[in-house]
């Protein structure tokens with residue numbers, strides 16, 4: 001199985017490093033010659049296609065990671081064939097727009113995040129196809145969805161990934177302002193968020209029960225949580241998710 005990548009920019013750079021770390025052989029991956037393609041081929045030993053048409057001819061699965069506004073035009077007119085899979089990471093670009101431009105290839109939508117580089121991307125995928133599974137497993141955990149509407153809703157999590165990092169930064173800055181060593185403050189806050197995610201992701205107990213077990217009546221967690229709720233943070237968070245979803249649907 002050969003993977004091609006059209007759009008070797010910021011996201012694809014992280015995905016490519018994750019694929020290598022996850023055991024995909026550099027010789028089984030072919031890059032388009034634009035963007036970081038030549039540099040990454042030289043540095044890691046990936047193949048470098050002469051142009052996008054040669055890449056499509058040589059590959060079974062093609063990851064598309066160009067800017068959303070360019071997506072349909074970039075794939076149009078390339079020599080797609082029956083049995084190929086076009087795996088698009090382009091946010092907000094509907095399957096029908098790409099399918100029309102890349103027939104007869106099958107279009108699959110994915111939304112990896114830059115933690116792909118660490119093998120830690122929870123990657124949503126619709127529709128799941130066996131050809132893409134090994135790549136998504138190499139960069140993290142595939143999360144198959146049942147419809148394109150669900151995929152659009154779940155894409156909001158790609159923005160949440162950034163917001164969580166802003167929260168980590170706020171906590172780190174607060175720790176430094178209150179006397180912590182900067183490196184220790186950063187590690188502590190980042191790893192506390194990782195720990196929170198792992199407990200909620202890896203335990204079966206209801207989410208409310210896990211949280212309630214931390215909120216000793218009259219204790220520090222409960223006191224702070226009440227303050228956060230009184231300040232309207234949960235509503236602001238849900239509002240930000242609504243805003244992103246409207247944007248993804250082209251309504252904002």
Ligand SMILES: NC(=O)c1ccc[n+]([C@@H]2O[C@H](COP(=O)([O-])OP(=O)(O)OC[C@H]3O[C@@H](n4cnc5c(N)ncnc54)[C@H](OP(=O)(O)O)[C@@H]3O)[C@@H](O)[C@H]2O)c1
Nearest residue numbers: 007008009010011032034035065066067068074089090091
């Ligand atoms: N950034 C993220 O964390 C992230 C996460 C999930 C999904 N995405 C999605 O991934 C896509 C790319 O985002 P990005 O942040 O990686 O953007 P980016 O850094 O701008 O990368 C886009 C790349 O596409 C290349 N390109 C443009 N036209 C091309 C063509 N005709 N043939 C071959 N390559 C072409 C550009 O090369 P030139 O420099 O030569 O123009 C550039 O290297 C977007 O659709 C975005 O929605 C991004």
